Amino acid sequence: xxxxxxxxxxxxxxxxxxxxxxxxxxxxxxxxxxxxxxxxxxxxxxxxxxxxxxxxxxxxxxxxxxxxxxxxxxxxxxxxxxxxxxxxxxxxxxxxxxxxxxxxxxxxxxxxxxxxxxxxxxxxxxxxxxxxxxxxxxxxxxxxxxxxxxxxxxxxxxxxxxxxxxxxxxxxxxxxxxxxxxxxxxxxxxxxxxxxxxxxxxxxxxxxxxxxxxx
Amino acid sequence: xxxxxxxxxxxxxxxxxxxxxxxxxxxxxxxxxxxxxxxxxxxxxxxxxxxxxxxxxxxxxxxxxxxxxxxxxxxxxxxxxxxxxxxxxxxxxxxxxxxxxxxxxxxxxxxxxxxxxxxxxxxxxxxxxxxxxxxxxxxxxxxxxxxxxxxxxxxxxxxxxxxxxxxxxxxxxxxxxxxxxxxxxxxxxxxxxxxxxxxxxxxxxxxxxxxxxxxxxxxxxxxxx
Ligand SMILES: Nc1ncnc2c1ncn2[C@@H]1O[C@H](COP(=O)(O)OP(=O)(O)O)[C@@H](O)[C@H]1O
Ligand SMILES: [Mg+2]
Numbered sequence: 001x002x003x004x005x006x007x008x009x010x011x012x013x014x015x016x017x018x019x020x021x022x023x024x025x026x027x028x029x030x031x032x033x034x035x036x037x038x039x040x041x042x043x044x045x046x047x048x049x050x051x052x053x054x055x056x057x058x059x060x061x062x063x064x065x066x067x068x069x070x071x072x073x074x075x076x077x078x079x080x081x082x083x084x085x086x087x088x089x090x091x092x093x094x095x096x097x098x099x100x101x102x103x104x105x106x107x108x109x110x111x112x113x114x115x116x117x118x119x120x121x122x123x124x125x126x127x128x129x130x131x132x133x134x135x136x137x138x139x140x141x142x143x144x145x146x147x148x149x150x151x152x153x154x155x156x157x158x159x160x161x162x163x164x165x166x167x168x169x170x171x172x173x174x175x176x177x178x179x180x181x182x183x184x185x186x187x188x189x190x191x192x193x194x195x196x197x198x199x200x201x202x203x204x205x206x207x208x209x210x211x212x213x214x215x
Numbered sequence: 216x217x218x219x220x221x222x223x224x225x226x227x228x229x230x231x232x233x234x235x236x237x238x239x240x241x242x243x244x245x246x247x248x249x250x251x252x253x254x255x256x257x258x259x260x261x262x263x264x265x266x267x268x269x270x271x272x273x274x275x276x277x278x279x280x281x282x283x284x285x286x287x288x289x290x291x292x293x294x295x296x297x298x299x300x301x302x303x304x305x306x307x308x309x310x311x312x313x314x315x316x317x318x319x320x321x322x323x324x325x326x327x328x329x330x331x332x333x334x335x336x337x338x339x340x341x342x343x344x345x346x347x348x349x350x351x352x353x354x355x356x357x358x359x360x361x362x363x364x365x366x367x368x369x370x371x372x373x374x375x376x377x378x379x380x381x382x383x384x385x386x387x388x389x390x391x392x393x394x395x396x397x398x399x400x401x402x403x404x405x406x407x408x409x410x411x412x413x414x415x416x417x418x419x420x421x422x423x424x425x426x427x428x429x430x431x432x433x434x435x436x437x438x439x440x
Contacts (some may be wrong), residue, residue, distance in 0.1 A: 124303050127265075128364065129292035130320035132285055215265055215288065 003065055004046060009053030016043040041068075103151075103195055108202040111143050115210045124209060140200060147199030151192035160186045171190040216241055216372055217262050217295075222271035231257055233431045239372065239405060244398045244421050246414050248436065249409040249428035255407040258428065259374050262405065263295045264288045286371055293321055296365030298375035302357050304349035309334060309410075311345040315343070316361045321368065324403055325338065332367065339363045355386035362393060372403040379413055387413055395420045412430055 016024075021043055046053075050086035055073050062069045115122070118139075125135050216239050223233040231254045239245065239262075247255050260266040261273050264280045275291045283291065299336040304313045312319075315332050336342045339359040344352065352360060358378055365373055375394065379387030391413060398404045399422055408414065417423050425436040 121305055125316075125320055127292070127297070127299065127303060128317040128320055129289050129368070131289040134320055134322075168320055189407070211285075215267075215285070 002046070003061065004044065004058075007053050007058055007061075009048060009050055011047045011049035013044055013046050016045060041070075048166075081153070100194065103147075104198045104202055107143065107147055107195075107199045108206060111139070111199075111203040112208040112209075114143070115139060115206055119210065126211070128189050132208070132211045135211060136204060140203045143203040144196050144200045148192050148196040151195035155188045155191040158191075162188075216226060216274060217405075218272075218274040219258075219261060219268070220272040220274070222261060222268040222273055224254070224261060224266060226257075227271050227294070232261075232428070233270075233432075235425070235433045237262075237433060239403050241371070241403055242398070242401055243403055244395075244417075244423040245405045246261055246417070246423055246425045247428070248409055248411070248414065251409060253428040254431070255428060256376055258295070258433075259405070259407055262374055263297050277407075292297075292426060293317065293368045294370050294372070296368065296370035296373040297363045298358070298361045298378050300311060300376040300380065301365060302349075302358075302361045304360070306349050307344050309348060310352065310360050313349060314341075314360055314367055317368045318362060335367060340389075347373050354380075355382040355389075358382055358386070358390055359393070362390065366397060370402070373397060374404070375406045377402070377408055378406060379408065379410055384412075388416065390404050391417055391420075399435075 001013060001015065004010055022041060025040070038143075052075075055071065059071050062071060122135055217237075218239070219235050222235045222237075223230050225231055235258070241273075247258060249255055257266065261268055261280075262275075264273070264275055264283065267273070267280055275283070276294065278287065278291075279289075301393040304310075305316065308316070311332060314336065315328075315357050318328055318332075333342065337435070339362060341356060341359055341363065344356060344360075349357065358380070360373070362378065365375070373394070378390050378394070383391070387410065394404055394406065395417065406413075414423070414425055427434050427436040
């Protein structure tokens with residue numbers, strides 16, 4: 001213990017109590033495990049500080065002074081998982097971009113189709129003195145509101161699904177922690193607004209194009 | 216009000232109309248006649264800025280059509296009432312809403328105009344059909360609804376393209392009386408028709424000039440017709 005506490009980079013070293021050891025082993029051996037009767041090694045928890053400690057050096061010194069001690073560095077097996085989690089996040093960002101693009105394309109296509117289907121209506125409106133602005137506004141408003149409504153429903157469903165995910169508690173760890181934390185909940189609120197903005201731009205462009213063919 | 220100055224028009228092939236000169240003075244009453252396909256509808260479209268002449272100048276209220284932007288064209292349509300050959304209603308709106316459509320798109324509305332609309336519908340004899348949909352109307356009713364829509368903005372000029380196209384004699388006389396009445400109220404009227412009987416009966420009610428399109432040109436038709 002003394003040796004550990006003197007090692008640079010170690011914030012604290014603490015021997016786990018019998019109850020704590022029992023709690024750790026319980027999932028594997030059940031609650032009735034007579035810990036005292038078994039040759040269970042004493043666990044010592046080490047918490048790093050700063051740049052951490054020199055694992056190889058510590059191991060050598062432990063071998064010399066406490067021959068039975070084994071140093072198990074968790075960061076070794078954690079590192080690839082942390083990297084995977086980072087990749088997952090990047091994947092998420094890329095998918096959001098792809099989805100935004102798909103939404104823009106879909107709204108544009110739908111707006112074009114609707115405007116084409118309403119070409120007769122637009123021609124009549126134009127004949128009775130409607131300005132381009134009036135016609136574009138009528139269609140743009142309808143599409144923007146529709147996109148806003150749809151995206152709001154979608155965002156609510158998505159947020160609901162995330163709420164049902166296991167929370168990122170201490171036991172769950174970082175892989176299952178897909179839910180938003182704190183201010184990150186702003187993101188799902190942005191989805192309907194961005195979708196509405198995309199719909200607005202797409203419809204405005206489509207409306208202008210249809211009107212351009214008409215005098 | 217509307218002036219065509221040495222105007223020519225072609226849809227892409229040969230010239231359909233050429234060297235046309237026409238002046239619609241305030242309060243005048245004109246008939247435009249000529250065989251089917253002569254270019255009557257085309258000439259009317261030149262008169263309300265739906266087509267731009269391929270040569271010469273068309274002026275609406277003193278402004279050259281070629282220099283008018285799209286909004287100016289839209290605004291000029293509120294001063295020129297057009298009865299289109301094929302009427303062109305919005306089939307999902309009631310007759311009353313269709314008649315009021317020019318007000319709607321102009322962003323006007325309100326109690327006063329509501330009363331106007333009722334009076335106008337009564338005047339054209341469609342008060343009882345106000346809530347019907349356009350496809351439910353007879354030919355004569357459609358033409359009267361189109362006329363009501365053309366005049367709801369109190370335009371200075373009314374252009375009517377074959378307003379008696381597919382209605383019986385009785386109904387065509389009724390429509391003619393409405394147009395003559397509008398002319399007495401000071402409106403400028405131009406009616407395109409190939410119905411010489413209509414022109415003859417109009418001449419007993421109003422001083423009308425008759426123009427005929429023949430050989431791509433506009434000619435004043437003789438008194439004899
Ligand atoms: N949009 C168009 N494109 C090409 N040709 C047209 C178009 N509209 C009319 N025409 C042609 O122009 C001629 C005159 O048409 P129109 O002005 O409708 O005659 P009217 O009204 O006297 O019957 C016709 O031969 C018609 O086929
Ligand atoms: Mg015609």
